Amino acid sequence: MVAFRNNPPGSGEFPVDPGLVYLNHAAVAPWPVRTRDAVAAFAAENTRSGAAYYPRWLQVEQRLRRQLAWLVNAPSPDDIALLKNTSEGISLVAAGLPWQAGDNLVISNREFPSNRMAWEALAARGVQVRVADLGSDDPEAAVCALLDDRTRVLAISAVQFGDGLRLDLARLGRACRANGTLFCVDAIQQVGALAFDVQAIHADFAIADGHKWMLGPEGVALFYANPAARDQLALTQFGWHMVEHPGDYSRTEWTPAASARRFEAGSPNMLGIHALSASLSLFEETGMASVEAAVLANADFLARETSSLPGWTLLSRRDAHYRSGIVTVKHASGRHAEIFRLLRDEGMVCAERGDGIRLSPHFWNERSTLERAVALLEKAGRNFPW
Ligand SMILES: Cc1ncc(COP(=O)(O)O)c(C=O)c1O
Secondary structure, eight states: OOOOOSSOTTGGGOOOOTTOEEOBTTTOOOOOHHHHHHHHHHHHHHHHHTTTTHHHHHHHHHHHHHHHHHHHTOSOGGGEEEESOHHHHHHHHHHHSOOOTTOEEEEETTOOTHHHHHHHGGGGGTOEEEEEOTTSSOHHHHHHTTOOTTEEEEEEESBOTTTOOBOOHHHHHHHHHHHTOEEEEEOTTTBTTBOOOTTTTTOSEEEEESSSTTOOOTTOEEEEEOHHHHHTSOOOOOOGGGBSSTTOTTOOOOOBOSSGGGGOOSOOOHHHHHHHHHHHHHHHHHOHHHHHHHHHHHHHHHHHHHHTSTTEEEOSOOSGGGOOSOEEEEETTOOHHHHHHHHHHTTEEOEEETTEEEEBOOTTOOHHHHHHHHHHHHHHHHTSOO
16 A cells, blocks of 8 residues: 555645644544534524424434444444434443442543543442453453453543554454453544454444544544443433434324434534535545555554654554554653643644653644654754653
8 A cells, every 4th residue: 555645635625824833633633624514504594593493413323323324334323323422422321331339340540531430430349340451462362351241341542542552443342252352442543544444343322423543523423333232231311313213202102212313312413414424525535445555554654763753752652453543752851841842832733642752643644744844843853852
């Protein structure tokens, strides 16, 4: 696969301020032009004709479910719910399962707070949280070693937010299947950056907000739940939209939708839906194989070039399947908060995470942007002797 150098696909869609070095897709991404246009068109339609053409909006909603099903290879768009964010999806699984005192679940020691807190909140129900240390050579083995006959869920990120460690999800999914454990994947740092296949990895649940690698707005999230797994969740929110016959407001009897729509209580976020659908059309045109190749090539370049700078070392694994779109580097001075501020003042959009500076390029980033980032890190590091 050829890596894209100066004119990556989609680069014309990102007229980002040339004063910025935008490498922060693991936090919040800039929107493509088509997404801005879709939002502007939706706003214009709302002021001109309100919801007079609501049936068309419903078509966009259905299209988004199909796009998301395509993106994660879900068997059906019916397996996709549109939630507010990743935290909501994780909470819905944690709160909805039929826990018994003495049950346990497994997470890792590097999870984003949302994928720890929702599970820790189950302590009141007598559920034990087991924490796998991902620091060993074989982190998947450390995770699997914690599964036993009372492990109801393995809840883990596909790619860790701090250092970008990507796990072999198929291996974890197979272990869950063999153990009768549900597999709940926080996929926000993978979907849109790297190919993701819920069937190949035997995921029961997969959750990802749209504002990072999917290049959409905040506030619309993918929630994948396979039919058997979603039947195990008690519903915790209720409203007109989640039933088999939404819109039939005179019915007093109701049953939850058979599809994952049962997790969507009320009115959908139509603005966000229009935006995310537009963003995902860019992935459909580009193809996930090309996106993944370019993301990895960009991250490889940053990993190689930054780790050879004086004072800088790489915190992210780049071997085997462990590499992702996230590259985190550490400066020997340890003064990352100050370095981060210097970088920000120079127009670099990145993050201070995982005990270092986190860079997260997407497929559309140009090589010249990556080179500027390397030069800025070099310059910032020189201010802090070690
Ligand atoms: C791995 C991971 N999970 C969850 C979240 C939070 O996502 P949301 O705001 O969609 O709840 C983040 C945000 O950075 C994250 O990196």
